[in-house]
Amino acid sequence: MARIHWLGAGLSTVPGIRRLIERGHSITVWNRTVEKAQEATKGLSGDFDIRAFSLEALESDLKAGDLAVSMLPGDFHVAVAQMCLDAGANFVSSSYIAPEMRALDAAAKEKGLTLVNEVGLDPGIDHLMAHVLMDDYKNSPAFATDNAHYFRSYCGGLSEVPNDFCYKFSWAPLGVLKALRSPSKSLRNGKVYDVSRPWDAVESYKIDLEKGSETFEVYPNRDSYPFMDEYGFGKDWNVQQFVRGTLRYGGWSTAWADLFKEIETLQGEAGDKRLAEISADLWDKYALGEGEHDRVVLSVDLWAERNGEQVYNKSYVVDAYGDDTHTAMARLVSIPVSYAVEAVLKGEISAGVSAAPSDVTVAKKWLGDLLAAGEKMTIVDHLA
Known part of the structure; x- marks a missing residue:
């Protein structure tokens, strides 16, 4: 089973994380503060674990067929997406598509990988x-x-x-x-x-x-x-x-x-x-x-x-x-992100860089x- 690497466990991410765990997906929740990720998953049981986030740790853990969700500050998105391309993994983010992200489109299509962005509230x-x-x-x-x-x-x-x-x-x-x-x-x-x-x-x-x-x-x-x-x-x-x-x-x-x-x-x-x-x-x-x-x-x-x-x-x-x-903001940002994750895992979104369907x-x-x-x-x- 493909593993979801959810990066960032701030308040705006919690409903989406919990929905995916409750639906039986395999997830690693990454956050700089492990305690915050533990709070986000409190009371849940399922195939999930929690790791202290760093790009180096993610790179060593990311495998072909996996999917990374970047709910990190915008400066991280392109680096994580590139890491996914190198590992043969897919990528999802709620943020706007930056020119540097758009530039990864051809490589993603060549490798048959999906880099989905703009799937939160606004944009989304x-x-x-x-x-x-x-x-x-x-x-x-x-x-x-x-x-x-x-x-x-x-x-x-x-x-x-x-x-x-x-x-x-x-x-x-x-x-x-x-x-x-x-x-x-x-x-x-x-x-x-x-x-x-x-x-x-x-x-x-x-x-x-x-x-x-x-x-x-x-x-x-x-x-x-x-x-x-x-x-x-x-x-x-x-x-x-x-x-x-x-x-x-x-x-x-x-x-x-x-x-x-x-x-x-x-x-x-x-x-x-x-x-x-x-x-x-x-x-x-x-x-x-x-x-x-x-x-x-x-x-x-x-x-x-x-x-x-x-x-x-x-x-x-x-x-x-x-x-x-x-919060309403957390629900309306992270729940659509979880929909995008499931759509990518089911092969419902074409390869390449794209926004909300x-x-x-x-x-x-x-x-x-x-x-x-x-x-x-x-x-x-x-x-x-």
Whole structure:
């Protein structure tokens, strides 16, 4: 039986680890702190063991036919993927595909190995929803390439109860702060929309949720353009808006205004040191506390207009809450990762470097499995 090497046992990984063990898979859980991995697997029985993580130890243990799941910081992914190629093993990660990862595609195909990425929440579940909506639209009578097309995908990890900071951290804030220093590229009013800092592009965004309508703040992140091809938007289509971005509680941009001003001034090594100090301070003040629960909101919208009139308008929406067992973020990141692991082991994903499955049958199955596991997600037809 192929052995799964799950690397990293932080809070966001626990539900996926436990699901695979409970389903009878052979797993080695690797973590720098062995005690944390022991806590993640507490109360379970099965074919699993725990090892102290290092790249050297993993390399000596990885065998042909095995699979490595990297839930480590992004800097490790390519090194682990290369190690898998050398050993004849497969690879899964929830992170975005870096250019260095993409460069391994030809070698992976030549060896018949699968390197799957972008199979968590965002990226991951959002991809599945986009593929399902696009398939539905293309097979509807409303479809026409010259329609005016609008696509928005926003996701946010939030606190269950809003606070004065409009945010609570369920893991170290440094990643959130670094993302605020990154530019974005999206499509707006049919033109390229380049933004150097997120706070320059914050907009209000209303979502119809099970408990009623709620208005959030959203902003674009990263480069949305590659996902137009990924989701099947033709180059001859009339696309007026295409954006993938981040969602926050209303009032977030005001609550964080002073923080934005300081972040904008930080540069070089001294700036990185100060960013780490800010991260530590925010963790002390705004970490998710004992007994507090998190919330995840994800909304993927696709609509089309003809002669100024909407002919198609559907949204996929998730509004999930943590509980005393796991955070919503942990479930929605690591459970889809476990689906990807099983799909790779069954040979259901082609060799090479890829993101979450674009096959609509697979996308619907994974979303259906999440529903069956208790997650709440709905498709809203705004024209019905």
